[in-house]
Amino acid sequence: MDSLETYLQHNSQQIIGALGQHIVLSLIAILITIVIAIPLAVILMNHQKWGEVVLQVTSVIQTIPSLAVLGILIPFVGIGTIPAIIALVLYAIMPVYQNTYAGLTSIDPLLIQAAEAFGMKRRFKLFKVQFPLAMPMIISGIRIGSVMVIGTATLAALIGGGGLGTYILLGIQTNNNNALIVGAILSALLALIVSGVIRVLSKVSFKKTIIGLVSLVLIGGIGTAAVKLATPQRQTITIAGKMGGEPEILINMYKDLIQQDNPNIKVNLKRNFGGTSFLFKALQSNKIDIYPEFTGTVLQSLVKGHTKVNPNAHSAYKTAKKALKNQFNMRFLAPMKYQNGYGIAVKTSVAKKYNLRNFSDLKKHRNFKAAFDPDFFQQADGYPELQKVYGLNFNSVRTMEPSLRYKALARGGVQVADAYTTDPQIPKYHLTLLKDNLHFFPPYQGAPLMK
C-alpha cells in the first residue's frame, strides 16, 4: 500500500476538489438553516405554545438517523447535492432554532419591559436589544449546527453529493486506509477550523458579522459564476462509476476511448458515485450520461419480469439489452469479455484440507462460519435462495461489509464468504473461488449503459 504522503501527492487535485465541494455543501446548508431557523425563532418567541411545539418537532427530526433522512428523501428529490443539502438543513435547524429561541426568550424580562417602556419600535427593540443580548446563544447554536453539518455532510457521498465523505466511503469499500484517513481528518479539521472561526466572529460586532457573511456569499457566488463563464462551453459527457477500483478503471477506459475518438468532447468522471439504484436514477434523470452496469444486476434488480436468468452469458446479455430498451429506452452497449459475478470464496488452505471444489461441497460443513454482504444476505434471490438450491445450512452466518469479509476469511474468523469474482483481494489473501456447479448465480458481464 502507498504511504499517505504519496497518496496525497497523487490525489491532491481531487482531494482539494472534494474539500471545496464539502465546504460549499456545508456553507449552503448552514446559510439556509440560518435563514429558516432564526426568523422562525423570532416569529415564535412571543407564542410560547407554538415555540415549544416547533422545538419538539426539530428535536424529533434530530433523532432520525441522517442516513434514514437521506433514504426517505430519494423518492422525492432524487440524488445528488439537493437532497444532501435538505437533509443537512433538517439536521442543523434544531441547534440553531433551539439556541435562538432560548436566547431570545431568556432575556431578563426587566430589560424587555424597559425597552417597551421607552416606546421602542418593534424592529428597534429586536435589533438593538433582543438580538445583541441573545447573540452569544445564537452564535453558539450556529457553531454547533455548523460542526454537525460538516460531520454529517460526509454522508452526502452516499447519494452522489460528493465531498470528503467520498474518501471515507472509498476507504471503507476498497479497504484503503489512506483514503479513509484523508476523508476523516480533513472533515474533522474543517469542523474544528469553522468552529474556531465562528468563535472569533462572535467577538466582532453583529453588523460586521452580517456584512462579512453577505460579502462571503457574494464573493463565492461571483467566483463560481466567473469560473463557469471562463470555461468554454463544450460538449460534456459525464461518466459515473459505482464504488470500488474496478468501475474506476472501466470509466477511465471509457474516457480514453471517447477522447481518442473526439478530443473536443469534455469527459467528466464521477468515480465512487454510489450504489446501483443511485446510479440508475442519476442516469434516468440525466445527471450522468454513461455508467458501467452488469447483466446480472440489470436482470435481477433493474428490469421487471426476469426472475429466472439464463445461465448463458450471451443470451443473458441479449435479454438484458432488450428489456432495458423496452422498459427504460436505454442502450446497453456490447459487453466486455470478462465477468464480475458473485462467487463463494474460501481460503485456499481450507479448500485443500477439505477438498472443496463446488458450492455443493459446502453442504457437509455446517460448522463453517459464514459472512455475507448485507444485500446478498437479505435479497430473496440472494442467500435464502442459495440455501434452498444447494441445501446449505451454516450454523453461524453474519453480515459484513464487502471489503471486511476478505480480511475475516484470511484471518480465519470465518471460513465461507460471498465474493466478487474479479476482486483483487482473492489472490492477495490466497483465497479460492468455488464453482457454481448448479448455475445459481446469473452471468455478470459488464457493459456501458446509457439513454
Added chain:
Amino acid sequence: MITFNQITKQYPDKLALNQLSLKVQSHEFFVLVGPSGSGKTTLLKMINRLETPTSGSVSIDDKNVNDLNLTKLRQNIGYVLQSGALFPNMTVFQNAAIQLANLNWEPEKQHDRVAELLTEVGLPPKEFMTKMPHELSGGEAQRVGIVRALAASPMIVLMDGPFSALDPVSTRQLQDLVLQLHQTLATTFVFVTHDMQEAIKLADHLAVIHNGELQQIGTPNEILAAPTNDFVKNFFRDASQQKAFLARVIESGLGQPKNHQKALVLQQTDTIMDWATILHRNPAALIEVANVVLVPTDFPAYIATMKKGDH
C-alpha cells in the same frame, strides 16, 4: 394632571386593585407607598400602559391613555426601573441615549444632551460615556437610569422602586438628587416605594395603598399627623419624624384645655421644631393646638418622653 378613575385590576388568582381613584397634579412629586403586593406598581404601570386596568380609566390631562398612540405616549414618559435595568450590551452613552436614538435625534445632539444630564447627576461625561454597565456601581447605574429617563425631556417620569436595592448612603444621595432634579424641571414625578421614610422625604403628596385599596392621600405631614386608620398609623409608626408632630404632643396628655389664654395657634401637622422656633424668639410664648394650650415647660417634658422610645 394624571387621573385614576375607579381602577380595578383583577388577576386570575387575585384582586390587585379595587375601585381605586386618585389624582396626581402636574409638576408635583407624587409618591405611591405601601407594602409589597399592595398594587402600587401595577397602578404606576397603568400610566404608560405596561398594565391595563380590568375596569376604570387612566387619563393624562383629561385624555384617556387608551386613546393615545402607544409609542408616542411612552416616548413622552420617562421610566426608571428597579436596579437600573441598563442594557448590558450598550455603553452608558448608548443606554442613556436610547430614547433619543429611537426618536432619530442627530448624534451630536444626543451626545450633548446626555453629557449635560450626566454632569447634572454627578457623573463626569468624559469618564462615564464609554463605560459598560457592568463597570458601574449600583448607585452609578441608577444615576444613568435616571439620565435615560430624563433624556427626552418627558412630561412625566415614573420611578418604580428605584433605590430599593441600593446601600443607605447611595439611597440618601440619590433621593437628594431626584428632589433637586424635580425642583429644576417642570416634570411630574410619580414614585413607587415600600419605604415610608423615603415617601415622607420625597413626596409633595403621597397615597398609601394597601391590598389594592387607597388608604389615605395627602401631604406627608397631613398623613403623619392624622392617619385615617390603624393600617396607616402602624405603617408610619416607626417614622421618627412622626413624634415631632404637635398632634403627638397633644396625644401624650400634655397641655390644658383652652381657657381664654392668649396663645399662638399652630396646626397638628406643625412640628416641635416650629414650637422650638417660637420659644426661641419668645421663651414665655403659649401655643394652642386643637383647642389645647401648651406652656413652655411642656416642651422639655415632651422631649423627655421621647427618650423612652414609645409614648
